[in-house]
Amino acid sequence: MNYDFKTAEAKWQKKWEESEAFKAEDNSDKKKFFALVEFPYPSGAGMHVGHIKAYSGLEVTSRKRRMEGFNVLFPIGWDAFGLNTENYAIKTKTHPRKVTMDNVAHFTAQLKRVGFSFDWSREINTTDEDYYKWTQWIFLKMFDNGLVFRDRTLVNYCPSCKVVLSNEDSQGGKCDVCHSDVVQRAKEVWYLRITAYADRLLTGLDTVDYPANVKAQQVNWIGRSEGAFVNFALAGTNEKLRIYTTRPDTLFGVTFMVMAPEHPLIDKYAEQIANFDEVKAYRAECAKKTEFERTQLVKDKTGVKLDGLCAVNPVNGKEIPIYIADYVMMGYGTGAIMAVPAHDQRDWEFAKKFGIDIIEVIKGGDIEKEAYAGDGEMVNSDFLDGLTDKKSSIAKMLEVLEERGLGEKGVQYKMKDWAFNRQRYWGEPIPIIHCPACGMVGVPYDELPLTLPKVENFEPGSDGESPLAKIDEFVNCTCPRCGGKAKRETDTMPQWAGSSWYYLRYCDPHNDTCLADPEKLNYWMPVDWYNGGMEHVTRHMIYSRFWHKFLYDIGAVPCEEPYAKRSIQGLILGPDGDKMSKSKGNVVDPLDVVDEYGADVLRTYVLFMGDYGQSAPWSDSSVKGCKRFIDRVWNLQTILNDSEEYSEKLETGFNKAVKKVGEDIENLKYNTAIAALMTLLNDIYDAGSITRKELKTFITLLNPFAPHVTEEINEVQNLGSMLAKAQWPTYDPDKCVDALIEIAVQVNGKLRARVMVPADADDAAALEIAKANADIAAQIEGKTLIKELYVKGRLVNIVVR
RNA sequence: GCGGAUAUGGUGAAAUUGGCAGACACGCAAGAUUUAGGUUCUUGUGCCGCAAGGCGUGCAGGUUCGAUUCCUGUUAUCCGCACCA
Secondary structure: OOOEEEEEHHHHHHHHHOOOOOOOOOOOOOOOOEEEEOOOOOOOOOOOHHHHHHHHHHHHHHHHHOOOOEEEOOOOOOOOOOOHHHHHEEEEHOHHHHHHHHHHHHHHHHHHHHHOOOOOHHHHHHOOHHHHHHHHHHHHHHHHHHOEEEEEEEEEEEEOOOOHHHHHHHHEEEEOOOOOOEEEEEEEEEEOOOHHHHHHHHHHHHHOEOOHHHHHHHHHHHEEEEEEEEEEEEOOOOOEEEEEOHHHHHHHHEEEEOOOOHHHHHOOHHHHOOOHHHHHHHHHHHHHOOOHHHHHHHOOOOEEEEEEEEEEOOOOOOEEEEEOOOOOOOOOOOEEEEOOOOOOHHHHHHHHHHHHOOOOOOOOOOOOOOOOOOOOOOOOOOOOOOOOOHHHHHHHHHHHHHHOOOOOEEEEEEEOOOEEEEOOOOOOEEEEEEEOOOOOOOOHHOOOOOOOOOOOOOOOOHHHHHHHHHHHHHHHHEOOOOOOEEEEEOOOOOOOHHHHHHHHHHHHOOOOOOOOOHHHHHHHHHEEEEEHHHHHOOOOOHHHHHHHHHHHHHOOOOOOOOOOOOOOOOOOOOOOOOEEEHHHHHOOOOHHHHHHHHHHHHHHHHHHHOOOOOOEOOOOOHHHHHHHHHHHHHHHHHHHHHOOOOOOOOHHHHHHHHHHHHHHOOOOHHHHHHEEEEHHHHHHHHHOOOOOHHHHHHHHHHHHOOHHHHEEEHOOOOOOHHHHHHHOOOHHHHHHOEEEEEEEEEEOOEEEEEEEEEOOOOHHHHHHHHHHHHHHHHOOOOOOOEEEEEEEEEEEEEEEE
16 A cells, blocks of 8 residues: 555545635634744745745644644745845846746745745735735834934945845845855934834843844853943044953053044044144055954054044043044944043053053953953042942943033943845835925825835946936825925835744735734733744844834834744755855755655655754755654555553553644654654554554644644544644553663662563652662672662662772 | 863764763674575674773863762863954
């Protein structure tokens, strides 16, 4: 009896669809479970095995939860705006809308062939007008609430994609899309004030269930530091040079100041700087370097002293020289620092190179050799002298600074405001109008969506202008406030916009009056379990948590955090152990596996290959092992008898398996859940026969992993209604242990024998049985008994001398 | 430099609060079935050793009757951030 997986899989996929087996119900009294997987970017390459692993985890959990009686929302959609599609569209001279629709159709067909239990009736697409209407609505709300601003700053610009990138999208100085070097450019661009939410993004982490490393990475990204702002007078002016430091306790050790080359005070006092030509030359040199180069030349400190300008130390009135150097960044703190070479290694290196004094203010290190950053007794520090720990020195210094009006406590974040714009076609148009009289005015809410004009030519301009700027009928408009002539903003939103709130739309995907009905949000939110990749932990997750908190503040969503629980799936590496990539030729196409072995084998294998959270290399021969398993499951029908009970032989095994599989699924240990089913299968074949009840239990447990073959067996053997609507099996805790169990017997901690004892044996009984064993008796013969113990169900250890 | 992780057979990996290291699977070997290949089935498989026995979870110590698990030190690899003041 051969299992024809091709026919069976197509058949069951159709049946599930027709019976709406996976449709989430609105207005239900049932307990809800909202399982979310990161919706894919529908690229031209089609589905990757990584997608399959990413969805298979919560796929299994969702199927189990439905069988447990939950109302499950397990949705899918398309994160379809973005540069990749647009670049492909330009290359092939096809409209990005068409490219997107083709790719979505391809992905959909592929996902359906794997048999995922998504609720397709809630499918969303970020490029649909009735979806991005609400993306624009959220943007306008942020605009109205002062979270949107424009600023002319140095931005990360990708010369190849001709687009401004956020810090997050240009990590390591490379464009996240095309990997070319990013350059710094002065440009007026849009920002979202995410830093206003920095503290809440941090404290919110205490209320959610994310893995520790995910939290750590977000904490690190937000990068909160506590310190002080201190104002140094510029000698001979009324100007204050404001700096930020985390070590105000070392203020008496300051021997020079450093400003970022771009610091505005340099131009303001250009006339007083005797060597301004030299300064200009240095600045020009710095501007040529990319930020990446600047941060790579860690060892070699460069800089120029500002002749004729010096600062005054506010606590002791000493005059100190000022330098500009590119190891100080304009983008962090105030763009200027107080340098304490004795206790900061970077300052120390700079001081050594430029022959500047080094004054020790904390004892404990050898400042001739290197800076000392540790704790110790304060010296050369006036009112701080004698204090011995950092905390009280900082507290004392802050007290004095605040008392004398010289500075104050302050907090800084590494996270910067979110550069929120693209000069490209394939994104949500930013719904703002520039009016010469009224300034920036939001597009009226009732005019949303502001749709992308349908154009032939969507190639980016060479000057960093959006292609939309070339379309007069789009650009020219009237000001909604004064009715005068005005121009539309032509930048579009970055790819991360649509994905920052998509989970909300799943709760009510077709609503035309608000982003989602509050009652439905109230029922479904928050997301109970969100699975995805590590690469989205700092960008997508922080962005969407920010949007969500804002939406909470304006009353649009019922809870403050979007995701109650987060898990991470590990990468699937190529068979050679390297990351899969087209250039290495080690990419595995999941549909090849479906064609050759069936969807159930693919699904089982990606979960069986190892710990769900770890990366693991693909192995074709292990796939065959899973194929063998599925075939052996199918062949259970050949040893089926007609009993409707558990057999005596297998009752404990089945109870154990029900317990283990259920628990393992909840703990993301899909690999050991499958292993437990394999063990049970081996036991069944050893027993030589299976009852109808046993078969029903077995296929129900396996159903979330391998839904097609189990449904087919269920139908062929007439074991009841569709498994998708069956009940998850229960177990009897009393029947999970065998009456007689094997335990280890150790003498002096070394394994010497194994004996059988009754499961409920007490210490005395177990020890008696152990000592009765001939090998053990020989081992302890004639020796003094020091200690003996029995660990219930595990082992006996007898210590003798 | 900061933060996080990982290290177990030939391979992917298992191992409740410290309690039989290597479950499960791959691979390999031998055998059975098959005209042959493939499939399927049976048996064996951590290392050394003929055996008794010994050795084994990156390395070196420690705590303990007992350590893959806890502590101290150390090495290697991977990931994220990074002249962050």
